[in-house]
């Protein structure tokens with residue numbers, strides 16, 4: 001039985017870093033009065049935005065050799081918004097640490113590939129420098145220690161190395177959204193069950209509670225697509241939830257070491273880096289797997305089927321994508337890393353020792369508490385897999401799907417959503433204030 005109905009101008013469903021960023025932007029840079037952030041768990045950023053779930057990298061695109069020029073520029077501009085936010089808010093400064101960041105090319109093929117990539121990317125990343133063995137040895141001695149002397153390596157060092165606890169950033173967004181002149185509500189432990197059109201707005205149902213809103217923005221990962229499909233708005237979009245797990249060792253790296261990604265595979269190659277909350281550890285990952293559910297602790301195949309729109313089109317697109325992007329070999333390799341006992345040996349030899357050749361079997365452990373699930377976006381008609389975000393916009397509804405580098409780009413995603421939504425509900429977006437606070441156009 002429904003007990004009461006609350007009202008909100010804009011309801012944001014999902015309190016990860018993207019939903020929290022939107023709460024911050026709507027409350028500080030628009031004239032929208034009543035905003036609710038609704039999260040089914042007991043705290044914001046409990047899923048992919050939590051520091052245990054992701055690689056904690058503020059992505060600028062300068063170690064991602066699989067990005068197009070457009071994606072690289074967008075990613076860099078989005079990351080700059082995050083840096084400016086952090087500069088402006090003291091509570092966010094505890095959530096970030098500068099760190100060294102290298103891009104490592106191993107063997108002649110990767111070195112050649114990286115050289116070509118670098119010549120096209122250096123105008124975007126003026127601070128990215130090619131370094132040679134003496135400098136690599138000084139910055140990351142374990143990259144060269146015990147390496148086969150005939151194996152060639154080259155590296156690039158970036159000037160934009162930051163590790164970020166995106167969970168703490170989400171907390172900071174929420175803290176800095178409180179406003180005397182507006183009603184900003186954060187509703188925790190409220191799981192959205194269904195959404196319906198209601199008299200020019202939407203009615204959101206949460207067990208015995210319901211919220212009426214003029215506009216709703218779904219920042220609930222793959223569950224956004226689940227609700228979009230229930231309203232007949234998913235169109236050609238679908239998802240392949242893609243898990244990323246991590247091995248850890250004692251500290252063997254000083255900073256982040258990314259590897260060259262040859263080809264246009266839309267996944268990061270395995271990298272090694274410190275944990276912002278435990279710098280005595282080095283993490284190696286992600287190890288990719290394909291879960292039969294949408295969230296780490298909610299592996300329900302029925303929700304996956306509903307969100308993805310299982311059927312002949314989905315199967316045909318998935319098969320095409322596996323073949324087109326040559327993903328089958330990579331997937332089988334990564335699946336083998338999760339086989340008990342032998343998986344660790346395979347991961348050690350194929351991945352971790354490529355970065356730190358002196359690592360031993362007993363140094364590594366697969367950490368069950370680390371890792372998350374990204375909603376990889378696919379287009380069922382074009383049979384393509386995108387690198388990065390997917391979005392469905394219709395009038396006063398938005399559904400966001402934000403795989404990596406979604407945490408780095410959260411303010412950029414939130415800004416474009418806030419512009420659209422404020423217009424859709426007849427309110428203002430304060431672009432001058434936004435541009436001045438975020439120093440848009442200043443450099």
Ligand SMILES: Cc1cc2nc3c(=O)[nH]c(=O)nc-3n(C[C@H](O)[C@H](O)[C@H](O)COP(=O)(O)OP(=O)(O)OC[C@H]3O[C@@H](n4cnc5c(N)ncnc54)[C@H](O)[C@@H]3O)c2cc1C
Nearest residue numbers: 014016017018040048049054055057192244372406407408
């Ligand atoms: C292995 C891995 C490594 C990554 N590394 C990086 C990285 O280094 N840098 C980077 O920028 N990005 C990285 N990412 C991506 C990044 O984690 C995501 O882009 C980001 O966390 C997405 O934020 P979000 O708010 O959309 O999703 P989430 O943080 O997952 O939040 C979604 C929220 O919606 C809530 N929710 C879902 N359904 C409902 C419902 N029915 N009712 C109410 N609430 C609901 C969930 O509880 C959850 O809190 C990585 C991802 C993975 C998996």
